[in-house]
Amino acid sequence: MNLNNVGDRAQAQLLQRQNTDLKLRLTQLTGEMASGRKADVARAVGGDFRALAGIEHSLTTLAAFHAATSEAAGLTDALQKALETVQTVSSDLAPSLISAGTTGGATHVATAAFDARQKLFSVVAALNVRVGDRYALSGSATDQKPVLGAQELLDGLKLAATGQVTASGVMTAVDNWFAAPAGGGGYLDLIYDGSATALAPFQIGDTGQAHLSLTANDVTLRDTLKGLALAGLVAEGVLIGDLTGQTVLMQSSGQTLLARSSDLAVLRANLGSVEAQIHDVAARNQAESSALEIARNAIVAADPFETANKLEATRTQLETLYAVTARLSHLSLADFLR
Numbered sequence: 001m002n003l004n005n006v007g008d009r010a011q012a013q014l015l016q017r018q019n020t021d022l023k024l025r026l027t028q029l030t031g032e033m034a035s036g037r038k039a040d041v042a043r044a045v046g047g048d049f050r051a052l053a054g055i056e057h058s059l060t061t062l063a064a065f066h067a068a069t070s071e072a073a074g075l076t077d078a079l080q081k082a083l084e085t086v087q088t089v090s091s092d093l094a095p096s097l098i099s100a101g102t103t104g105g106a107t108h109v110a111t112a113a114f115d116a117r118q119k120l121f122s123v124v125a126a127l128n129v130r131v132g133d134r135y136a137l138s139g140s141a142t143d144q145k146p147v148l149g150a151q152e153l154l155d156g157l158k159l160a161a162t163g164q165v166t167a168s169g170v171m172t173a174v175d176n177w178f179a180a181p182a183g184g185g186g187y188l189d190l191i192y193d194g195s196a197t198a199l200a201p202f203q204i205g206d207t208g209q210a211h212l213s214l215t216a217n218d219v220t221l222r223d224t225l226k227g228l229a230l231a232g233l234v235a236e237g238v239l240i241g242d243l244t245g246q247t248v249l250m251q252s253s254g255q256t257l258l259a260r261s262s263d264l265a266v267l268r269a270n271l272g273s274v275e276a277q278i279h280d281v282a283a284r285n286q287a288e289s290s291a292l293e294i295a296r297n298a299i300v301a302a303d304p305f306e307t308a309n310k311l312e313a314t315r316t317q318l319e320t321l322y323a324v325t326a327r328l329s330h331l332s333l334a335d336f337l338r
Contacts, residue, residue, distance in 0.1 A: 051299070052296065052299055055292050055295055055296045055299075056296070058288075058292050059289060059292050059293070059296070061206075062285050062288060062289045062292070063289075065203070065204055065205055065281075065285050066282070066285060066286075066289075068202045068203055068204050068210075069202070069204045069210075069278055069281060069282040069285065071131075071202065072202040072204060072210040072212065072274075072278050073275070073278050073279070073282070074131050074132075075131050075134075075136055075212055076210075076212065076271055076274055076275045076278065077275070078129050078130075078131045078136055079129065079136050079137070079212070079214065079271055080268060080271055080272070080275065081126075081129070082126040082127060082129040082136070082137075083126075083264060083267055083268045083271065084268070085122065085123070085126040086123050086126055086127070086221070086224060086264060087261060087264040087265065087268065089119045089122060089123055089228075090224055090227070090228075090257040090258075090260060090261050090264060091257075091261050093115065093116060093119055093228075093254070093257060094227075094254045094255075094257040094258040094261065095254065095258075096112050096115070096254070097112055097116060097231055097250050097251070097253045097254030097257065098250075098251055098254035098255065098258070099112075099254075100112035100113075100247065100250045100251075100254075101247045101248065101249070101250035101251025101252070101253070101254060102247070102251060104247065104250070105243075106243055109234065109243065109246050109247060109250055110234075110235070112231065112250060113231050113232065113234035113235040113246070113250065114235045116228055116231030116232050116234075116235065116253060117154075117228075117231070117232035117235040117236070119228060120150045120153070120154070120225070120228040120229060120232045121150040121151075123150075123224065123225065123228060124147045124149065124150040124153070124225075127146060127147050127216045127221065128145050128146060128147055128216075135194070136212075137194065137214060137215050137216040137221075138193070138194030138195060138215065138216070139194045139195035139196065139197050139198050139199055139213075139215045139217075140195045140197040140198065140199055140200065141193075141194050141195035141197075142199070144193045144194060144195075145193055145194075146192060146193060146194040146215065146216035146217075147191060147192065147193070147216050147225075148190070148191050148192075148193050149191075150232075152190070152191060153187075153191050153225065153229060154229060154232055154233065154236055156177065156186075156187075156190045156191060157173075157174055157177055157229055157233055158233065158236060158238065160173045160174070160176070160177040160186070161173040161174065161233070161238060165239075165242075166239075166245060167239065167242075167244075167245040167246075167248035167249050167252075168248075170230075170233065170238060170239065170245075170249060171230070171248075171249065171252055174226060174229065174230060174233075175226075178222050178223070178225075178226045182196070187217075187222060187225075188217065192215075192216055192217050194215050194216055194217065195215075196217070198211075198212075198213035198215065199212050199213065202278075204277075204278060204281045204282070204285075205281045205284070205285060208277070208281045210274055210277060210278050210281075211274065212274065214267065214271070218267070220260055220263040220264060220266075220267055221267075223256060223259075223260050223263075224256075224257065224260050224264065226256060227252075227253050227254070227255075227256030227257040227260065228253070228257070229253075230249050230250075230252055230253035230256065231249065231250055231253035231254075233249065234246045234249055234250060
């Protein structure tokens with residue numbers, strides 16, 4: 001640094017400018033060291049941001065897909081557990097109901113009917129499964145409980161079966177109540193509080209969608225509720241005093257649950273296929289995201305070893321400048337900084 005031919009004022013300004021430049025460089029390098037990202041991105045991309053912008057856009061899109069797959073995965077997991085509960089209840093209860101309806105006495109019928117009534121409440125609670133603030137089986141009306149309640153269901157069926165004095169009459173009334181279309185005063189009007197529109201599919205990839213269209217209005221789930229409700233009506237006092245009629249209801253209840261057990265297995269298998277799809281797409285999205293992260297880092301990431309070397313060199317230059325300044329002005333570094 002040759003300062004012999006520079007005046008005092010110019011010399012001071014020159015030293016001050018060099019001091020400022022080195023401090024700025026030191027701050028820049030310190031920031032790069034801390035963040036791991038180049039401070040001058042424009043220089044890193046040579047003024048052409050198109051490639052970097054494309055990578056950033058893809059990463060943002062993949063982040064949205066990640067949120068969608070996480071939500072869909074949570075929903076399918078909750079649904080799978082709910083259907084497992086329903087299937088387990090149906091499979092375990094059906095034999096005892098058929099037994100009570102075939103060879104059971106009054107006590108056996110009453111005990112099995114009471115058990116079925118209690119299990120109906122458990123199944124309704126399972127069907128009202130919630131993930132966060134969303135009901136999973138309400139279709140697009142995720143803010144509404146899909147099944148109003150087990151007692152409400154039994155009350156509606158008792159009203160529908162009013163005046164029926166035979167088992168066949170009660171079963172026909174129950175069948176009609178569950179099968180009644182909207183406006184018919186049955187299950188759809190009085191108990192199912194979800195939407196007739198299925199939940200919109202989850203966009204989990206560029207071309208992949210996860211469809212979760214199952215609702216509590218599904219015929220398999222309705223028939224399962226019907227099977228439980230037939231025995232539950234016996235516990236509620238339907239055909240009281242007519243043990244023969246009650247055993248017919250119990251047997252029909254068990255047979256309905258038994259018949260629908262395989263259908264519940266199909267529902268769970270279909271749901272399992274959606275779970276596998278979500279898992280596969282999530283894995284592909286993660287792999288693509290990792291590759292894009294590597295590509296982005298190749299452009300904007302600051303090499304820690306190179307940055308450390310530059311930082312050390314700049315620090316040395318700054319200390320040298322302080323030493324030269326002190327020597328020229330007969331000041332210490334502390335005095336210079338002051």
